[in-house]
Amino acid sequence: MRVLILTFGTRGDVEPFAALAQRLTAAGHTAVLAAPEPYRETVAADVDFEPMATEMDRVMRAGMTRLRGPAHALTLAREMAQGMRVSLQEQWQIAQQVQPTVIVGHPKALGGLHVAERLGLPFVASLPLPFLTPTSAFPVPFLSRQLPGSLNRISYDFNRFTALAYGGMINRFRRETLGLSRMSRRTDYLTTREGAAVPVLYPFSRHVVPVPADYPSSAHVTGYWFGESARGWEPPRDLAEFLGGDRPVIYLGFGSMAFGGRAEDRGRLVREALDEVGARAVVSTGWGALTIEPNEYIHPVDEVPHDWLFSRVDAVVHHSGSGTTAAGLRAGKPTLVCPVLGDQPFWGRRVHELGVGPRPLPLPRATSNALAARLAELLSNATYAASASTLSAQLASEDGPDAAIRVLEQIELQAGRHHGR
Template identity: 30%
Template sequence: MRALKDYFELAAAGTIAAAEHGADIIMANAVAPYACDVAEAMGIPAIGAHLQPSEPSTAYAPMALGAARNLGPLGNKLLGQLFAASKAPYDPPTRQLRKSLGLPARSRAASERLRRKHRAPILHGFSSLVVPRPADWHEGIVNCGYWQPPADPTWTPSQRLLDFFDDGPPPVFIGFGSTQALEPDFIMDVAQRAGRRIIVQGEPEIDEPSVLGIGAVPHHWLFPQMAAVVHHAGAGTTAAGLLAGVPAVPVPIFTDQPFWAQRIHQLDAAAQPIAYKHLTTRRLAASIDEVLANEDLASGAQRIARRLAAEPDSSIPVAKALEQLCN
């Protein structure tokens, strides 16, 4: 939380700087509540655009717990409300931002209670197939389906990467996004124990016969060519794996990752999650072997991918919500 303090101060200042260029609506994610304060000062609407379910509900415990435990309907709802009212790293920049914008003093928790009272709209960039819509959400909270980043038409894979794919059976992907959670020696030990070809994202200096390190490669291109994907179960990487229809080995670390890891396991699209604090090379190699040998997981991942592909365009609910706010 201490490490996030500087980040949120910069993000709050950046929100003001961006909005000052001119905006009709501000869309705010779950960790940018100060965006709603900027919208209030500018006299324009704000709308939530979240990648994880953060509204207190009887259906799930709060994401901030960093755990996938279900505390029962009453426990989930009460704890969600407590977390919504508790201190957060974006509270100080929100307080300072309101002061600098000449807005009346009001805590972030009080502002969020006010938005709930007025049933402020929230759009979710995930599918109800993965997170069924809780019955206690108000009508302004919408699951739009997965929002996919636009493809860069100028991007092409390196010849090094293409040659690796051509040189053997589909490899296993290992990547932990910006967390940089695994050391190269750990990954090489996993590859040796599992006896599998592996592509490692975030370690481009690795270039071995059976292990290739890569930098930034679009997941929508990369994942469909994998036998399985090992990842930290962040919202975006989880979505990419589901859309690609490949089974996963989730290794959640914090915040919403245990929630997503448990969801894809319950959907029969992933192995039992391995908590990062319990991760060993032996355990990860065994889980990779288990996933590759389990035809039910492969078919489960393909089944959910087909159902996601059949969903309506996820941008349509966004366009409708924006149109309503502008009228």
Template identity: 30%
Template sequence: MRIGLQTWGTEGDIAPFVVLAEGLQRAGHQVTLVHTSLDDGEHPRRLAGTGVVVHRVGGPFGRSVDPYALTTSASPTWQLRALLARFHEPIAAELLEAGEALCRDNDIVVGHMLSRTLHTAALVNDTPRVSVAFSPQAIPGVLPPLGRSLGAWADAALWRLGDAVMTRTLYPVSERLQRQRGLPAFGSLLTEGFRSPVLNLVAASPALIPVLEAPATVVTGAWTPSASLQEPALEEEVAAFLRAGSPPVHLTFGSCTTYAARDAWSLMKGAVERAGVRAIVQVDPALGRVNGHTDLLVLHRAPHAALFPRCAAVVHHGGAGTTHAVARAGAPSVVVPHGFDQPWWARRLHALGVAPRPLPRRSATADLLAGRIREVLNTASYTRTAGQLRSRMDDERGVAAAVDAIGRLARG
């Protein structure tokens, strides 16, 4: 079976598709991956030698525009609108051309739900399209739109209002291109665009999200790398630091740190000093000079699967990938959400009892973050509950479940 994949976004949107591509290829399919990386990550390079064909569309974008600086509004809809206006719509024609090639050359296409132009390409070419979401918050009508229910009538009304706004405003260029292909514009972006009529995959752990009941939807579990795609073992400097004392707190804001690195370093360093804890901070070492700090290690990158289980807690931004990595490690979290779906994951971890109340990045200070760190370390229930959550996730095989679901669709 020939299967084409297309994704668009930052590291958390690209890396899972790399993992899925490798899983599909190992299952005997011929796989092509088209990606658009906003933070110029290198994850697709890991597919070298696997047989997966990889193409990049758009970019490199460099660091001239920070996607997370576009999150000045607290509204996820307006955050998304700003992101798409800067990074998607200017290259919509290129994205559509790449999507049309995927549809012509493959039996099935699998796309990030935000890959709007792939939806058009699949309709034009009558190619079955699978839609992928990394957060259940993105599935229209399934969960309360504001994170907590205001009642069935109010929730439904808010979904309709949000759908109307997004349908009119998010993809003006993509909509025009669709009409130029002889197709009507979507009446509902949420139901006709983001979702697929044949198969929708939610790449999230059932242990982390509420029970979902939606048509043509499979919750697969997170897509974690196979051994061949795993990052290397811990460097000796990190291993030595871990051996030298008590389990540290790890602080990382993932791809968010790519841009506002200096501010992130100032916040994290100040919080660590005020909390008085051993810590490993993930930031550009050129910024993070720590002469004389024997209890503070700065590194540019570390393999999450190897490091997180050895940490007392992890301070992170609440991206879907990092959230799952911390939960699989059995570590409690302190979540500093920056935008997009991160506030939802932050609230979810708090509701599950593995993290204190979220500390939004726009209101975070070193003192407040230090307080959250002390709370998570001094409250035994966070660590105990995190261990129980890890046990519930141990048997999940997200990639295998996704490959199986796609295979069933292909077989009809």
């Protein structure tokens, strides 16, 4: 196979696809990962990388810190739209260069389905949360509460938002660049123009989100796609020494959640809570999510590979992005989730329901006293550690990339038969 992988977003939207590309290459296939330039370093040396959506990535990172109201949001939306137009052209150019036999695309990349149609290739959608496929088991993960079964399914009409919001841009791309007819602005991203179901790869574990009984055969829950990003990584001496202390140490970080520019306020919240509970912490500043000064008990870091760091701490505290959540569960660590937006409350509920950590504490409403209380519970409740260890063993029994590769091989084979190849 020649697999072109198109993805965009934060680190949790890119690293699983880099891991899949690495395993495809190891299995003797050709894999090309197209993602923003800053993620080139996440790709193994034997995997081809093509920069794509780099301008969108720049706008997104800058917007995280300056977004403070409707005016800023409107400006950000205009800038992102321009970046999206450029990204669509990049995806078409890369596809012509690569000449893939299968295209795998994150929905945020926008162009994969249409480029695959133009080239007459199978397209496979993929993202690390159960967002695309309607089910009565739970609502679309962006909703914060459970609904009756029928309403749960209806909530997945949210997936039509992309076509409604960007349908004009997408149809211009289809018509002017690809020479295709327009698509309905009511599309749900899961059906081709011929009416066939679009296959979906879900790189999360059935031990974390049980596979709904009403999922169709086109939805494949494979298990997590973990890479080997920390292989050969050496920590700075001061970090290694800090981790060698004799008091419990936690990881704490909120990733890219820098909305509103309240980094100093979040740093103060974290410092006061850590002081109250008497724990040490490696604190990740992320994309400007928080600012904090080092002291005897606080060690700020910029970016440290999660698979290296999480195995060396006693517990993890984070916003529950899908990638960070997966890394913490893989490491078998008790977890406190402080969600901000999007699918983060969904993952926070799953962590709590699995018995791996306390009730989530929404970051926008957190106080130092509330955070300190949750931290104390996280470190003192032995059942969280036991449940986390059990879950980690279950995740270790899965080989998500291998399962995904077998699905892709079957899809390519069926496409070849259909076209008489």
